[in-house]
Amino acid sequence: MKILVGYKRVVDYNVRIQVKPDGSGVVTDGVKLSPNPFDDIALEEALRLRDKGIATEVVVATIAPADAQPHLRNGLAMGANRAIHVVADGPVQPLTAARALLKLVEKEQPQLVLLGKQAIDDDANQTGQMLATLWGRPQATFASKLEVAGDKATVTREVDAGLETLEVDLPAVVTTDLRLNEPRFIKLPDIMKAKSKPLETIPFADLAVESGDHLTTGRHAPPPKRSKGVMVKDVAELVSALRAKGLV
Amino acid sequence: MTKILIVAEHLDGKLNSATARCVACAQAIAGAEIHVAVLADAPDAVAAQAAQLAGVAKVLSVANPANAHPIAQVLAPQVAKLAAGYTHVFGPSTTFGKDLMPCVAALLGVAQVSDVMAVDGAYAFKRPIYAGNAIVDVTAPEGQTVVATVRTASWPAVGTGGSAAVEAASVDAALPTHTRFVGLQQGKSDRPDLQSAPKVVSGGRAVGSAEGFKVIYSLADKLGAAVGASRAAVDAGYVPNELQVGQTGKIIAPELYIAVGISGAIQHLTGIKDAGTIVAINKDPEAPIFEIADFGLVGDLFTLLPDLEAAL
Numbered sequence: 247m248k249i250l251v252g253y254k255r256v257v258d259y260n261v262r263i264q265v266k267p268d269g270s271g272v273v274t275d276g277v278k279l280s281p282n283p284f285d286d287i288a289l290e291e292a293l294r295l296r297d298k299g300i301a302t303e304v305v306v307a308t309i310a311p312a313d314a315q316p317h318l319r320n321g322l323a324m325g326a327n328r329a330i331h332v333v334a335d336g337p338v339q340p341l342t343a344a345r346a347l348l349k350l351v352e353k354e355q356p357q358l359v360l361l362g363k364q365a366i367d368d369d370a371n372q373t374g375q376m377l378a379t380l381w382g383r384p385q386a387t388f389a390s391k392l393e394v395a396g397d398k399a400t401v402t403r404e405v406d407a408g409l410e411t412l413e414v415d416l417p418a419v420v421t422t423d424l425r426l427n428e429p430r431f432i433k434l435p436d437i438m439k440a441k442s443k444p445l446e447t448i449p450f451a452d453l454a455v456e457s458g459d460h461l462t463t464g465r466h467a468p469p470p471k472r473s474k475g476v477m478v479k480d481v482a483e484l485v486s487a488l489r490a491k492g493l494v
Numbered sequence: 495m496t497k498i499l500i501v502a503e504h505l506d507g508k509l510n511s512a513t514a515r516c517v518a519c520a521q522a523i524a525g526a527e528i529h530v531a532v533l534a535d536a537p538d539a540v541a542a543q544a545a546q547l548a549g550v551a552k553v554l555s556v557a558n559p560a561n562a563h564p565i566a567q568v569l570a571p572q573v574a575k576l577a578a579g580y581t582h583v584f585g586p587s588t589t590f591g592k593d594l595m596p597c598v599a600a601l602l603g604v605a606q607v608s609d610v611m612a613v614d615g616a617y618a619f620k621r622p623i624y625a626g627n628a629i630v631d632v633t634a635p636e637g638q639t640v641v642a643t644v645r646t647a648s649w650p651a652v653g654t655g656g657s658a659a660v661e662a663a664s665v666d667a668a669l670p671t672h673t674r675f676v677g678l679q680q681g682k683s684d685r686p687d688l689q690s691a692p693k694v695v696s697g698g699r700a701v702g703s704a705e706g707f708k709v710i711y712s713l714a715d716k717l718g719a720a721v722g723a724s725r726a727a728v729d730a731g732y733v734p735n736e737l738q739v740g741q742t743g744k745i746i747a748p749e750l751y752i753a754v755g756i757s758g759a760i761q762h763l764t765g766i767k768d769a770g771t772i773v774a775i776n777k778d779p780e781a782p783i784f785e786i787a788d789f790g791l792v793g794d795l796f797t798l799l800p801d802l803e804a805a806l
């Protein structure tokens with residue numbers, strides 16, 4: 247069984263994002279970029295399925311500008327067999343990403359597609375659902391447990407009410423939540439090995455994806471700031487402050 | 495004319511308050527006629543509740559045994575069919591809406607606006623990106639259906655008092671059988687619901703164990719508050735996942751939020767930015783949570799919490 251993993255490069259989750267003074271976007275120059283944390287979890291899950299002998303091949307895919315090659319090498323160093331780099335000039339919106347991933351799905355015929363539940367830059371939380379819909383296949387979003395047996399997968403999902411379990415026929419799209427696993431660390435020799443693993447580049451235009459992005463983004467603004475309040479010296483002072491506000 | 499269809503969220507025959515928050519968002523679009531769609535195996539009770547929401551003009555009730563559980567790929571083709579004749583289709587940005595609405599958007603071939611926090615016009619919205627560290631203006635193309643999820647913490651729930659007509663709608667859509675509901679393990683608790691409670695007490699890694707969380711539960715009970723947690727506390731298994739507050743957990747806006755032994759990572763703060771009053775209790779005076787807390791108290795939670803409870 248082949249697994250396709252969506253592997254997006256985003257601003258590292260530790261970076262405190264700044265909005266550009268002219269509101270045209272956020273500052274990304276010189277900012278650390280990393281794999282989307284949910285995509286690292288997706289890749290880890292795929293590798294574990296390969297370790298168990300359930301999967302035979304793990305392919306990481308990204309739609310990103312040309313300078314994203316080291317990012318894909320990172321996925322190969324973590325253990326993916328192959329990488330596909332769809333080279334696009336700028337960022338693509340989720341519907342376009344889903345349409346592009348569908349083209350890769352048609353080409354690669356994976357039994358399982360693992361994506362993150364959300365990319366922590368746009369926080370859209372859409373691509374997996376859109377891909378499953380366009381593909382006409384099942385989706386199980388926000389997975390915290392995944393079991394594959396034969397042509398079915400059983401997925402536990404983190405939903406607002408608790409934990410929901412679904413059974414889906416394969417092929418299917420599964421999106422990962424934080425508690426699915428803890429991604430492994432990359433070892434130095436694997437970085438060397440990754441250099442010789444296959445990395446295919448496809449110009450975005452070659453995929454003939456239906457045209458463009460749909461939402462126009464305008465001004466960016468910093469969020470309203472909460473001002474620092476007061477430090478109280480003890481419980482009594484806290485309680486009287488809360489009483490004064492009618493909160494207790 | 496602006497006609498907005500809201501997909502109702504419900505569980506065990508009860509309408510979720512997230513739906514009433516979507517109505518408030520829809521009302522922010524001038525002159526909108528607002529309808530609510532209830533998809534269920536037996537939708538009558540939920541449809542009746544939706545009909546009472548202030549501002550709702552009509553409720554479409556879709557009965558189908560296949561709708562007994564909210565399976566996105568089963569609901570989406572029905573919602574996409576119902577969407578004909580509407581300019582907008584809204585759902586809440588809860589796990590239900592996040593799962594479903596992008597499927598509806600994909601079927602309609604349109605983009606989705608996620609997490610609408612403000613409305614600037616029928617096609618112009620504000621939404622948070624980068625864990626809420628930037629707010630961006632987005633415009634959806636006119637002449638296409640706008641599919642959006644509503645950031646529930648940004649909107650108050652509309653009240654009741656409405657009396658919309660309930661109409662049974664039959665939807666002719668092929669429904670897949672490739673996805674089957676196996677079960678739902680619900681955190682059963684008679685405490686207030688985290689997403690709608692006016693008061694929340696949250697514990698972090700510092701609480702140290704499931705046993706340790708007793709002090710959090712006890713204070714919450716005294717206050718009539720819901721209980722929340724940081725990701726670290728959930729990951730460590732002290733409390734179940736549905737209590738996680740933050741970027742990837744629940745985004746909440748209680749009147750009072752008490753963070754106990756939580757450092758204040760950006761991903762956590764994203765979830766509480768809209769809270770009325772934030773209280774932080776932490777033994778580290780440098781903890782980032784104090785930067786946004788209205789009232790900060792430095793000290794050991796295990797001594798302070800019992801004192802606080804006793805003083806209330």
Ligand SMILES: Cc1cc2nc3c(=O)[nH]c(=O)nc-3n(C[C@H](O)[C@H](O)[C@H](O)COP(=O)(O)OP(=O)(O)OC[C@H]3O[C@@H](n4cnc5c(N)ncnc54)[C@H](O)[C@@H]3O)c2cc1C
Nearest residue numbers: 698699700724725726740741742743755757762777778795
């Ligand atoms: C993609 C991604 C998504 C994430 N999403 C979320 C999310 O949704 N929600 C979330 O919460 N986190 C999320 N995180 C994790 C986040 O970055 C932090 O790791 C997490 O919030 C830390 O939890 P904490 O504050 O409980 O633990 P810590 O950061 O370890 O803080 C513990 C605090 O307790 C204090 N303390 C220790 N002992 C005591 C005592 N006896 N009395 C009083 N205070 C004490 C310490 O001073 C410290 O400040 C996410 C991370 C990533 C990468």
Ligand SMILES: Nc1ncnc2c1ncn2[C@@H]1O[C@H](COP(=O)(O)O)[C@@H](O)[C@H]1O
Nearest residue numbers: 252308309361362364365370371372373
């Ligand atoms: N440009 C992209 N390249 C690769 N994967 C992507 C891309 N955009 C989205 N994805 C996948 O879709 C998931 C959800 O993204 P989003 O819908 O943008 O929140 C991500 O975690 C990735 O797995």
